[in-house]
Amino acid sequence: MADPNPFIEMPMQPTLKKPGQLTNEQVKQFFDEGFLIVEDFFSQEQLQSCRNDIEAMVDDLAKKLYAAGKIQDLHEECGLFERLTELDKEFPGAAILLFKSQKMSKSFQNIWSDEKMLNVAEQILGPDVAGHPVWNLRPKIPKNDIVIVPWHQDAAYFDTESYDHMIFTAWIPFLDTDAKNGGMQMARYGHRTGRVGRHTCSPGDTWYVLLDEEEMKNNLGVDLEKDIVTCKVPYGGMLLFQNMIPHRSLSNTSNNVRWSCDLRWQSPNEKWGFYDLQEGILFRSSKQPDLTPDWQKYLSVDRKVEWQKRYCKEQATVDDFDTRVSGPWFARWDIVHHNRHTESFKYDRK
Numbered sequence: 001m002a003d004p005n006p007f008i009e010m011p012m013q014p015t016l017k018k019p020g021q022l023t024n025e026q027v028k029q030f031f032d033e034g035f036l037i038v039e040d041f042f043s044q045e046q047l048q049s050c051r052n053d054i055e056a057m058v059d060d061l062a063k064k065l066y067a068a069g070k071i072q073d074l075h076e077e078c079g080l081f082e083r084l085t086e087l088d089k090e091f092p093g094a095a096i097l098l099f100k101s102q103k104m105s106k107s108f109q110n111i112w113s114d115e116k117m118l119n120v121a122e123q124i125l126g127p128d129v130a131g132h133p134v135w136n137l138r139p140k141i142p143k144n145d146i147v148i149v150p151w152h153q154d155a156a157y158f159d160t161e162s163y164d165h166m167i168f169t170a171w172i173p174f175l176d177t178d179a180k181n182g183g184m185q186m187a188r189y190g191h192r193t194g195r196v197g198r199h200t201c202s203p204g205d206t207w208y209v210l211l212d213e214e215e216m217k218n219n220l221g222v223d224l225e226k227d228i229v230t231c232k233v234p235y236g237g238m239l240l241f242q243n244m245i246p247h248r249s250l251s252n253t254s255n256n257v258r259w260s261c262d263l264r265w266q267s268p269n270e271k272w273g274f275y276d277l278q279e280g281i282l283f284r285s286s287k288q289p290d291l292t293p294d295w296q297k298y299l300s301v302d303r304k305v306e307w308q309k310r311y312c313k314e315q316a317t318v319d320d321f322d323t324r325v326s327g328p329w330f331a332r333w334d335i336v337h338h339n340r341h342t343e344s345f346k347y348d349r350k
């Protein structure tokens with residue numbers, strides 16, 4: 001008998017629901033369509049703490065740029081949704097520096113290991129749940145091509161050893177999101193084959209991989225007329241999606257920075273698929289009901305520093321203001337468009 005397809009087979013659901021758990025219909029939709037929008041999930045306090053931490057990160061960056069003489073104004077009068085845009089006008093690439101230097105602060109640790117969130121993770125993964133090492137805080141500044149993430153499957157960024165199991169993401173916005181402010185689009189049912197389509201690198205002036213629409217149609221069975229769904233995800237909610245579902249983010253035509261984070265989980269019994277850069281963190285174990293996550297171990301590795309060290313030519317790792325990004329995915333897919341990011345790539349796999 002063929003192995004069950006982990007991307008479409010819904011695991012047994014608990015009869016007694018734990019706090020925050022999804023209805024069986026919602027879980028079914030997640031497995032059927034490859035994604036699910038969940039509204040009113042996080043508390044105002046949880047999200048406000050994240051917003052405060054993001055403000056502190058932007059403030060740190062502004063002070064660094066100012067101290068180095070890269071900007072003439074700290075733009076302290078601007079709020080969370082404007083300040084980074086102003087910094088980026090004075091120092092193009094400030095948003096990339098923020099993306100490269102982000103640290104997982106306490107408020108982000110809290111939502112990653114949130115009780116309700118892990119209860120949902122159990123519905124998707126079973127009783128053993130780990131945080132996957134790939135997470136991002138995304139500063140999507142307005143009208144800037146560098147923060148438009150093109151069609152891709154998350155699996156394309158990971159090592160092939162991760163292709164046989166579910167890694168799911170919660171994409172959590174820090175404001176209401178829609179088609180106008182750089183919200184997300186999903187290619188419904190594109191996960192069902194369990195295949196990873198052929199991606200290429202790297203469109204425009206970006207470091208992203210790209211999945212062609214023809215490839216989505218011909219290899220992954222996406223109906224481009226019917227199955228492209230623009231997701232409105234309100235503040236307080238989240239978009240759940242899988243590592244095999246093709247998705248992208250749209251252009252931000254608003255005047256606000258679209259802040260969001262993407263956090264991931266998988267079974268700790270599977271490979272991380274993160275090129276041995278960093279392991280995940282165990283959150284729930286059927287064998288250790290009183291488990292406490294080992295944050296010290298997890299936080300002892302800064303994956304973005306590690307991957308820049310390993311995959312970026314020397315100059316890019318020594319300059320704090322270098323806005324190039326390089327990563328292992330450049331070795332995985334054909335580079336059909338060269339730019340400063342692909343040129344900074346060094347192949348030095350351990």
Ligand SMILES: O=C(O)CCC(=O)C(=O)O
Pocket residue numbers: 138140147149154169171247248249260262
């Ligand atoms: O937030 C975005 O703009 C893109 C997010 C994304 O593609 C991802 O989390 O895989």
